[in-house]
Amino acid sequence: MEDSGLTMIKLGGSVITYKDKPYTANHSIIRQLSEEISTALKEGLVRELLVGNGGGSFPHYPAKRGKLAGGIQAAWQLEHLVETHRAASELNHILITEMLKKRIPALSIKPSSAGYTRNGVLESFNLHLIRKALELGLVPVVYGDVFLDSAQGCSIVSTESILSYIAKHIKTEKIVIGTDVDGVLDEQGKLLDRITPSTFPSIKHHIGGSIPTDVTGGMLHKVEMMLRIVDIVPTIYIVNARDPGNILRALRGEEIGTRITR
Numbered sequence: 001m002e003d004s005g006l007t008m009i010k011l012g013g014s015v016i017t018y019k020d021k022p023y024t025a026n027h028s029i030i031r032q033l034s035e036e037i038s039t040a041l042k043e044g045l046v047r048e049l050l051v052g053n054g055g056g057s058f059p060h061y062p063a064k065r066g067k068l069a070g071g072i073q074a075a076w077q078l079e080h081l082v083e084t085h086r087a088a089s090e091l092n093h094i095l096i097t098e099m100l101k102k103r104i105p106a107l108s109i110k111p112s113s114a115g116y117t118r119n120g121v122l123e124s125f126n127l128h129l130i131r132k133a134l135e136l137g138l139v140p141v142v143y144g145d146v147f148l149d150s151a152q153g154c155s156i157v158s159t160e161s162i163l164s165y166i167a168k169h170i171k172t173e174k175i176v177i178g179t180d181v182d183g184v185l186d187e188q189g190k191l192l193d194r195i196t197p198s199t200f201p202s203i204k205h206h207i208g209g210s211i212p213t214d215v216t217g218g219m220l221h222k223v224e225m226m227l228r229i230v231d232i233v234p235t236i237y238i239v240n241a242r243d244p245g246n247i248l249r250a251l252r253g254e255e256i257g258t259r260i261t262r
């Protein structure tokens, strides 16, 4: 059993939705991943757990249509702002419902109601909620969302940004990021088993974004976000969560995916 600290698991939008089909969840993968999380809790592989889910084909579409990444310039964007939040909540609700069926005490924390940003950067996030939920033995579940922004009206904040914000404030032992590829690949498509702050500059130009409908930045964003907390989070994995069992393998400390270490 982990002796201290929090474990975070990110379930990528690329995994839990069909990213190219608007508003389409992959229910069988959501069931599979909920089962894995339930096993991890039952086996004591994790003690304190926080889950974050990506938005995939739910909020990315209205966010893109509303040009929300740069904030609010005109009133026509507002209907897209509220729809982006609704869509993100809808997918989160689908995940939470499945987690509850597996008897995981999952508590949805609506990110946009728990904080705000300034020029796209999280300025405040209610950590009391997270701490209290963990203390009670709940599994808080956050997700990438549209936030109100004190300078530009609104901003889109990725799940990775929220996780890294929380990790800066709550002692975190391990982060497992589940996505739709085996990890970070080099220019030949070969898996990089490790990235460190010193190797990153030489491989950065081989790491790219996501599909065009995605508004939060793909693999490069994940790696950059995780490198910011590499000194305080001892174990960070990026793994393919489409393959059954990979989240559990990472939680067990097996050699899998890409590890980001200092």
Ligand SMILES: Nc1ncnc2c1ncn2[C@@H]1O[C@H](COP(=O)(O)OP(=O)(O)O)[C@@H](O)[C@H]1O
Residues within 6 Å of the ligand: 011, 012, 013, 014, 015, 054, 056, 178, 179, 180, 181, 183, 184, 185, 186, 206, 207, 208, 209, 210, 211, 214, 216, 217, 218, 219, 220
């Ligand atoms: N060097 C790379 N290695 C792996 N994936 C990469 C790389 N460069 C770009 N990507 C893209 O990043 C995607 C994963 O990021 P993203 O689409 O944001 O996933 P998620 O929805 O899980 O957050 C991959 O599907 C891949 O298309």
Ligand SMILES: [Mg+2]
Residues within 6 Å of the ligand: 013, 054, 210, 214, 216, 217, 218, 219
């Ligand atoms: Mg992403």
